[in-house]
Amino acid sequence: MPQVSADVHVPISPDLAFAVSQTTGAVRRRWDPFIREQRFLDGALEPGVGVRTYTRSSFAGPISPSMVSEYVSWRPPTSVGMTMVRGPWFFARFGGGWRFQPDGDGTLAVWKYTYDVRPSWLQRIAHPIGQWLLGREIRKRIDGFAGGCRDEQVLAAARADMARRAGATTQGEGGEVA
Numbered sequence: 001m002p003q004v005s006a007d008v009h010v011p012i013s014p015d016l017a018f019a020v021s022q023t024t025g026a027v028r029r030r031w032d033p034f035i036r037e038q039r040f041l042d043g044a045l046e047p048g049v050g051v052r053t054y055t056r057s058s059f060a061g062p063i064s065p066s067m068v069s070e071y072v073s074w075r076p077p078t079s080v081g082m083t084m085v086r087g088p089w090f091f092a093r094f095g096g097g098w099r100f101q102p103d104g105d106g107t108l109a110v111w112k113y114t115y116d117v118r119p120s121w122l123q124r125i126a127h128p129i130g131q132w133l134l135g136r137e138i139r140k141r142i143d144g145f146a147g148g149c150r151d152e153q154v155l156a157a158a159r160a161d162m163a164r165r166a167g168a169t170t171q172g173e174g175g176e177v178a
Contacts (some may be wrong), residue, residue: 001093002127004135005112006142010149014100015077017107019158020148021098022047022080029091031148034141036064046165052085057094059137066095076165090126092118111142 010017020031028035036058044051049071056066067087074080077100084094093116100107113134117126148154 001114002131003112003114004131004138005110006135006138007108008109008146009103009106009108010146011106012149012155014102014107014178015162016155017100017109017149018080019162020154021100021109023070023148023154023157023161030151031144031154032135033144034058037066038057041068047071047080053082056178062067063066066177069094069096073097089168090117092116092120109142109145111138111145113138 023031024038024040028038034057035055035057037054039054040047041052041054047053052068052070054066054068057064059065065088068085069082069087070085072081072083072095079097079099081097082095084091087094093114095114095115097112097114099110099112101110102108115134117123117130164168
């Protein structure tokens with residue numbers, strides 16, 4: 001299957017870079033030019049393996065394509081992966097993975113999309129178009145992510161999410177610290 005990828009160095013720690021990548025709502029839309037609308041499905045409140053999300057892209061305004069995807073890996077602060085459950089007719093398969101690793105005084109973020117198109121007889125033409133279009137899109141997104149990693153409002157929200165999640169993992173039943 002074809003792949004596109006992009007990487008960027010950001011001047012923050014891998015755990016904070018990971019947290020920025022998982023922001024949601026208005027905070028996410030501050031840095032992610034791809035997202036027009038995004039929400040957790042099935043009553044989920046947090047990301048994690050098996051959690052599904054609905055995403056509408058900003059590609060074509062209000063008629064932009066949408067996708068339901070599912071987290072297939074969740075390994076804070078090093079990586080996250082998702083796969084398409086339902087999406088635009090032209091994708092036979094679509095998945096994305098983001099990795100974060102220490103790099104000098106910050107983090108190297110590497111984002112990758114893997115995809116296939118349908119119908120299969122169109123792949124010879126559609127794959128090069130997909131390489132160009134998705135390559136452009138992933139570069140815009142990772143550039144936006146880099147901007148988010150310098151945006152104090154985004155960083156404050158990511159830090160608050162990290163603190164909330166850390167607090168949740170130390171809480172036992174009845175709200176007592178474990």
